[in-house]
Amino acid sequence: MYKTILIKEIRDIIGSRKFLVSFLICSLLIIISFYTGAKWYENNRSRYEAALSENIRQMSGVTDWIMVKHHVYLPPDPLAALVAGVDNDIGRDIEMFAVGELTARDSRFSDDPIFSVFHFLDIEFVFSIVLALFAILFGYNMVNGEKEAGTLRLVFANAVPRHHFILGKMTGALLAVTIPLLIPFCIGSLLLIIMGIPMDTDDWIKLGLIIVSGLLYFGVMLLLSVFLSTVTLRSSNAFLLTLIIWIFSTLIIPRAAVLIAGRLVQVPTVDELDAQKFGYRSQLWTEDMQKMNAFKVPESKNPQEMIDAFHKYMGELGRQRNEKMDLFNQRLNEERRNRQNNQEALAFSLARIVPSANFSLAVMRLAGSSLELKQAFLSTAQSYQQSYAQFLGSKTDGILPGSGMVFRMINDDGQEPVPINPHEIPAFVYKNKSSGQVLQLAGMDILMLIGFGLLFFCGAWGAFLRYDLR
């Protein structure tokens, strides 16, 4: 009996005009999202390469490593172009210093604010807005619609166990609506290959996980609407109720969660922190200036010895000052980071009561465009800072820019100074997390989605066992 109902449900859905129209719209949007994502990636790739070239070009005329201004950039990621997340909102350019604090600046949206107006037609948007609405469209009258049409009475005039019916309806709808969606995803993936977007095996696995998560979310919304169709008498009521739930779950609760968390956990702004850092730095400078003024250069006939003594003293002062500054900055940054973590944890915990938040968080983490991206980029840059400082030290006899005053004796022997070779600078490599790591990060949200799916499935099942068939 279950098989009969399952097959009927699949045939009924696939044969309907509603399915044809919504399938065509969804397919078009999915393919467009892949195409625009690929184009956006290409665009970002060329900007990234241009920035790298410009960085090299600006260093090319420099003859002293101390004068070098080196930048590192966050490379574009094809998956982040498909699921934008915060990828366009965070700074992608870090000016590298041998010592001191690093800050990421120049997000894509700060460069091109037009793109932040309506944001992107990415996969996350297509699933959470468009496909979720189509899921509602297919599920809201699945049970009460049959009652209104009178077919429910005809079906149950036969020896049909209720659980066979509801199981057949739900699995039939899930299969009929989700499986065809794989076609546009396959076409989209093919488009990425044709357009030459570099994707390694790990990227494909991540993309597969993103699509699976999307279909899971789609299934959750379908089951939610089926559940509501079993607890409401009229399909129009079910439609309205599902739509209200969708609006709250997609548009209101996640935003409200962030606002509430923002009110409950105060995080100092970067400007406030900068002001404190600046104040402390000024204080240290004032103290050091007094020490510098008190410093007496040992008398010597050899000027180099005097310079060396000066450098030694200043270097030591600078080192101590930097150490204090670093400690101070670290403490402030850590405090801010902890508060930010608490705020994020609270916001996400509140938002996670709705499936759309689970879906968004899961796919952003799978695509590597979640909030962790900013910290990951900064951490990689901080690790790189050590090797960069080591490299620079080897080129400047241990004198690092930013550590204090530097006097240099220029031996004007008529020879042109030799320009530095910027290609000697160690390469900055930003490595994305592996598919296993992102799955671990997104695991909780995927499990929550599965939980929501099971909850609505069991809800629909339980409600239908007591459903008034009249």
Added chain:
Amino acid sequence: MTNTVSESDGRILLEARNLSKRYEDGVLALDNLNLRVKEKQIFAMLGANGAGKTTTINLFLNFIEPTSGEAIVDGIITHIDPLKAKTRLAYVSENVMLYPNFTALQNLDFFARLAGRSDIDEAGCVDILIRVGLDGSAHRKRLKDFSKGMRQKCGIAIAIIKNAPAILLDEPTSGLDPQAGREFIDLLASLRDEGKAILMSTHDIFRAREIADEIGIMSAGKLVMQERRTEIQGEDLEQLYMTYMSGVPEPLQPA
């Protein structure tokens, strides 16, 4: 529980035994109903809206549980073994609304499978559709393009394909034009002649007198009159109906 009752003039296939139904809101929809429909018999239940006709049908279909008493189909008490009872029962609703995106053949095939008749192939379905008066051009048409009369024919085709010994009809001729109504009544007569027991609820006094072997009038959940057609042929059934509707009827006692 199987307690098939045999009588000299035919097996009882549908029986309401002291059947009562009081809804959650306190309304007594059916009050101690007793009726029997034997094979080769059409029983027409007449009555105004709210008289208890549809409640009776819902109890036979086990869409609701009786407050007391039993609805019995071919010896099977419906609320004790509803699935088994439903294998002996076919049902045609007032306004047959099948799956609009399916053709007549696809609908028939689906309901045949639900009825456990997966042995019937397309040719078998075609034969039944022709029998109910749907010509070949309609077989592969989607149901959404069907008139009400054509949908009712599909409904009766579904009842036929099930080959159940008992058939329940809920206002089957309401809204049908005279010709479609005539064809429908002819079909019922042929089903009765095949041995089916048919319980039909209707407002249509004239159709009831034309086709039914037994006529019952229901009022306020009670069967206030039950007569053989032959016994009331000469009487003005409409007048009789109005009398029972307006008077204070005494319910009939079980035979």
